[in-house]
Amino acid sequence: MTEHSPHNKTQTRTDIKILSAALTVFGHYGYKKTSMEQLARAADLSKPSLYLHFSGKEDIFIESMRFYLSDGLGKVECYLKDKSVSFNERIVNALDHWFGRNIDLFHIDPHEVITVGNRIAYSEVNEVKMKFIDTIATAISENSNVNGIKLTTSALELANVIFLFGTCWKENKQTRPEFRKHLELFVKALF
Numbered sequence: 604m605t606e607h608s609p610h611n612k613t614q615t616r617t618d619i620k621i622l623s624a625a626l627t628v629f630g631h632y633g634y635k636k637t638s639m640e641q642l643a644r645a646a647d648l649s650k651p652s653l654y655l656h657f658s659g660k661e662d663i664f665i666e667s668m669r670f671y672l673s674d675g676l677g678k679v680e681c682y683l684k685d686k687s688v689s690f691n692e693r694i695v696n697a698l699d700h701w702f703g704r705n706i707d708l709f710h711i712d713p714h715e716v717i718t719v720g721n722r723i724a725y726s727e728v729n730e731v732k733m734k735f736i737d738t739i740a741t742a743i744s745e746n747s748n749v750n751g752i753k754l755t756t757s758a759l760e761l762a763n764v765i766f767l768f769g770t771c772w773k774e775n776k777q778t779r780p781e782f783r784k785h786l787e788l789f790v791k792a793l794f
Contacts, residue, residue: 622667
């Protein structure tokens with residue numbers, strides 16, 4: 604099984620294993636304190652084997668960010684399409700997946716990883732953020748007629764506010780269940 608990254612690099616199962624492990628390591632130690640040795644160990648590979656798949660730490664970091672954001676966006680789209688639950692629950696599930704999973708991932712101050720991500724892959728990270736906001740806006744727009752939601756602003760403006768609210772996960776020392784509870788209250792207040 605292979606997947607293709609946005610840059611047409613074929614990702615093997617081993618690549619995906621490395622990227623998944625790398626996310627955990629970067630989330631635990633941050634970018635600066637993470638070594639290639641730690642990345643290799645987490646992926647259950649030797650350091651030379653790791654270099655057969657990626658050119659270095661920055662390459663692994665960029666690809667792991669692409670993988671994480673792309674996977675997250677795909678799951679958000681799935682949550683928003685789930686008609687077996689209410690619209691509010693779909694929005695909460697999507698936001699909890701997009702933002703709440705970061706609470707589980709980061710064991711350090713996430714600002715360092717976010718700053719590095721923005722520095723070395725700003726356009727790619729920003730592109731996925733914009734896709735996320737557009738996806739939320741589309742869901743709001745499509746469901747405003749069905750659920751009788753009266754919007755006093757555009758769906759895109761509302762999606763931007765929702766995005767800004769979601770980023771509070773990194774400002775407060777809260778558990779994921781606490782964050783989800785805040786999401787539920789926020790979405791209930793909006794809709």
